[in-house]
Amino acid sequence: MTEFPTYVTITLPYERTENAADRLFVQYYNDSTGTWELLYSELDESNGTITFYTDHFSTYALFDYFEYEKGYNSGPLSKVVFSSAKLDDMIDKCFGDQDLFIAMLRKNSAEDSGLINIGIDSFGLSNNLTSASDNTIHLVSSTGLMSNEMSKALGNSFGKIGAGLTAIKVGLSWYQSGNVSETLKKNKYDIIELGLSTAAGALGAAPLTVAAAGVWLAGMVDDGIRDVKNYGYENEIEHAYQEFTWEYVSYSNYSGEFGCSLPNNMPARAFIDEMKDAVIVNKGNTWAWLLQREFVKNRNNPQKMFESIDKLLDDYANVFWKLKPSARKMIAEDIHVADRWQEPGTQEITEYKEGLKAVLRYRLRKLFACLYERCILDAKQRLLWEINGFEKQMNTVTEFSVYASDVDGKEIPLSKTEYKDYIAAFAKSPSDKPTIWSWSPGSKDNGKFMCTLYNFITMGTPSFVKFYKTWEDQVEDKAAFTLSFTYSAPAVKLKIGNDDNRYYLYEVFDCDPRATGFADYNYEILRVEADVENNIFKQYNFHPSDGWKVWDEYAYNPSANIITSDNQDWHIELIPANDWKAIRGSSSSFATLPGTATKTDNKVYKYYRYLEVIPLSDGMWQVSETGETIAYDSFFSEGSMPAERLQTPSGQSFLDEVRAFAKEYGLIIYEGDRTEFD
Secondary structure, rough: EEEEEOOOOOOOOOOOOOOOHHHHHEEEEEEEEEEEEEOOOOEEEOOOOOEEEEOOOOOOEEEEOOHHHHHOOOOOOOOOOHHHHHHHHHHOOOOOOOHHHHHHHHHHOOOHHHHHHHHHHHOOOOOOOOOOOOOOOOOOOOHOOOOOHHHHHHHHHHHHHHHHHHHHHHHHHHHHOOOOOHHHHHHHHHHHHHHOOOOOOOOHHHHHHHHHHHHHHHOOOOOOOOOOOOOOOOOOHHHHHHHHHHEEHHHHHHHOOEEEEEOOOOOHHOOOOOOOOOOOOOOOHHHHHHHHHHHHHHHHOHHHHHHHHHHHHHHHHHHHHOOOHHHHHHHHHHHHOOOOOOOHHHHEEEEEEEHHHHHHHOHHEEEEEHHHHHHHHHHHHHHHHHHHHHHHHHHHHEEEEEEEEEEOOOEEEEHHHHOOOOOOEEEOOOOOOOOOOOOOOOOOOOOEEEEHHHHHHOOOOOOOOEOOOOOHHOOOOHHHHHHHHHHHHEEEEEEEOOEEEEEEEEEEEEEOOOOOOOOOEEEEEEEEEEOOOOOEEEEEEOOOOOEEOOOEEEEEOOOOOOOEEEOOOEEEEEEEEEOOOEEEEOOOOOOOOOOOOOOOOEOOOOOEEEEEEEEOOOOEEEOOOOOOOEOOOOOOOOOOOHHHHHHHHOOHHHHHHHHHHHHHOOEEOOOOOOOHOO
């Protein structure tokens, strides 16, 4: 024998070990893959034992995460490990309930905020992660901390773990609680319809296993169950049918099907073909090995397992109705001598079969309970494998490196630049204090920083790196500059200097009411490419369907430090600040003049302001000059900026800034007579 008909319990003693719950675990050796695989186990620290369950012979061993004793669990590269002994505690603390279980079967998606939050909470990471909203599937990309692909994968992992914990907790409550009957009867049709039609893998294996097992358990508490031994049959037809099925239906392992074995004194025996090696099903352990066979054969496909067992019961209940009508009549009248046999209609036969199957489930309730226990253990094991995969995901290492670039965009090692002695430190935002993680990116030996995803999360998911000239500057948080990044594996590269692409909050104030679509104030986010070699200043705006597209192209005169453009309506002059974090300018042509615009006077018809912004995530930007956060995720939002945004960094009104700009450069604001255009 290599497999057992049911799970056997194996309990091993272990030497007293500090932090045993965090360290000890059981694995078995998979001969087919040549690897050790984690097993579900239960730790009893009071008795110094660890228990696991198996239904087959194999090589098993008790392992110890000895690294904990050596202080391995510290620093950005320390590995997170999960002890299988903690699984039951996670299940107990899971706040998922039956309503959530039914809802998740309906939705059939691990990318659900409720499930993701359960997964996050089960690992104690609620304070370090931003969980998804009801209509958002990306876990952390909503805060711009991770790449969309990585964020979605992480969210899916948390969701599957949340689904597994919820399913097992609900499944245990069905089996253990005093009101299991009412609980299952209320929802069994939802479970049958939803759980067994769930696409494999969408929620992970554990929920599907629990859902399928729940259907059997639902059958055990069916309202139609009666104790047939009290002979409480509705009529002689039901009596004859059930008496025949209980006493004479047999199974042949040789032919692999049900039939019947009649005693010699029954005349109908002469009209029925006997099967080889047939045994009466309700004698001995026939049902036990039949159910065991289907369980083992389909244990990796709970849906198919349920269907095969249900077919087994259906075939058993159908033997009587597959007989020839003449043989059926002889048998029925032999069993129920007092009455002549009346052949029932199709609908009646269906009702009789369902009634017998309900009673059969009740008779087999102890066997079904054993199967259910095995399914719950299987669900725990499958969830453990999900968590084991998640553990590897959380231990994925990302390497951070920083480089400079020359005018041609070529990478220059930081050790060969003025930044070679700078100190880099992570921070949640430009205004936050740096974290304890810092390194020397210009080091010749190793200017790289590495961390695991888990440690990145526990550090609070920083999304900025601050650069300091000295250690004293770092202590006082006097950063020379700050770079943003999006976390991804296996590497993140940060670039310093000569960046041809910048992003700006582009603001326009219409002074001339004759302007087409006059709205006083408009804004959008632009991407700007400064081609220094060719003195070209290109503007890109974002289209939801097409992405960034060239909107306009200006000429840049570096000696005069001025950007100019002559389009159909306007002559535009822009003046960048020395660090290009702000660009201000105006247009001085009538919008109504035909042809190519030229500079016609010194009036300001439109005022432009560009403020550099740092992309935080899709739709979120931080203004470098003010530190404020701007929400922008669509093309050319018009007039929708909050009123307080119409303030300059100094706090004066936007119109006051226009007046100050005009005064500084000897210009006149053209305001015209607006009433005639209202």
